[in-house]
Amino acid sequence: MQWISGENVSLVLFFIGVYGLVARRNMVKAIISLGIMQSAIILYFLAAGAPVHPVPPIGDVSAAVAVADPLPQAMMITDIVIGIGTTAVALTMVIHLYHQYGTTNWLKAKWKRKD
Numbered sequence: 001m002q003w004i005s006g007e008n009v010s011l012v013l014f015f016i017g018v019y020g021l022v023a024r025r026n027m028v029k030a031i032i033s034l035g036i037m038q039s040a041i042i043l044y045f046l047a048a049g050a051p052v053h054p055v056p057p058i059g060d061v062s063a064a065v066a067v068a069d070p071l072p073q074a075m076m077i078t079d080i081v082i083g084i085g086t087t088a089v090a091l092t093m094v095i096h097l098y099h100q101y102g103t104t105n106w107l108k109a110k111w112k113r114k115d
Helices: 006-023 027-048 070-101 106-114
Strands: none
Touching: 006 027, 027 070, 070 106
């Protein structure tokens, strides 16, 4: 059994992202952790159903050859585009909150808001 595979690496990356999201109070580090988690999810979906030696589904492909499924690849491209947009909006909000409260720490911004 092979321990280093796409699924296992994606699980490790996902939990590194969860740790970064839970353990850090900095908003920029939280956004980076969400990006790491998104990359792990993309890697998992692409590696989960991939055959060992895939052939592109172009032209005349016999039934005996393992063909790569283009649907997960197309969906992950969509996920990448949505992730870029979400990251851009989140960073814009962090910049606005930094200009308003003078910090990127979640708790300090919360306490300054109460004052």
